[in-house]
Amino acid sequence: MATGSTPPRFPRVALFDLDGTLLDSAPDMVATCNRMLAARERAPVEAAMLRQHVSKGARAMVAVTFPELDEAGRDALVPEFLQLYREELGRHSALFDGVAEMLRALEDDGARWGIVTNKAEYLARDVVAGLEWRQRCAVLVGGDTYPEKKPHPLPLLEAARQLGVEPCDCVYVGDDERDVVAARAAGMRSIAVTWGYRLDGEDPETWQADAMATLPHALLDPTAWPRP
Structure with a gap:
């Protein structure tokens, strides 16, 4: 907690995972999978079951x-999935409640924010454009932007480099264990969020993040963010 008359401030740079952290993108993916099933005259997938796997x-x-x-059979269908998913992108998804306010609070405090995701960069850029974030998102790194993706620290390190800051000046926020692993390896503090997509049995308490958040609204409080 801050002492005296100086109010606590947000970190200078906040980096976010995308799916399951900022964006509830599961409905787009459910629609994509159901189009694939319908083309084969098969019943729709159970949405609740699919949601658990979205971050994977x-x-x-x-x-x-x-x-x-x-x-091999699954790999052969990935291009079809990606083609249909691009058509469904943004048609059914929405920001998690409180995310818009959180990002605005960061900006109002003079902080910069960006996205480091394992989603292919071209798809992530489509999402950012659809949300009208192109002028607001300070950096965007996709899963294929560099030779490695999370849990490797390279995407986070490159995001910091692009922004001209040290990794220790950044906090990374994500809903998957690999987000925490990548942040730790990059020398960044981390926040594990529990509103995203997890498999049964995955326990964020065991990930050893620097902080946890159960709702985006909690991150409107600067004191909820870990300090150096």
Whole structure:
């Protein structure tokens, strides 16, 4: 807590995962998988089951949708998934309640924020454009922007480099254990959020993040963010 008359401030740079952290993108992915199933005259997927796997990426979505396929069969369907997903992108998804206010609070405090996601960069850029964030998002790193993706620290380190700051000046916020692992390896503080997508049995308490948040509104309070 701050002492005296100086109010606490947000970190100078906040970096975020995208799916399951800022954006509830599961409805877009459910629609994509159901289009694939409908084309094969099969019943829709159970949305609640699919939601758990959203943070795991396109291959996980295909694996849940077509559990009878082997790895090669699933990989063969990934291009179809990505093509249809781009068509569904932003049609059904929405920001998690409180995210818009949180980002505005960061900006009002003079902080910069950006996105480091394992989503392909071209898809992430489509999302950012659809949300009218292109002028607000200070940096965007996708899962294929660099040779490594999370949990490797390289995407976070490159985001800090692009912004001209040290990793220790950043806080990374995500809903998956690999977000915390990547932040720790990059020398960044981390916040694990519990409103995103997790498999049964995944316990954020065990990830050893520097802080946890159960609702985006909690991050409107500067004291909820970990300090150096």
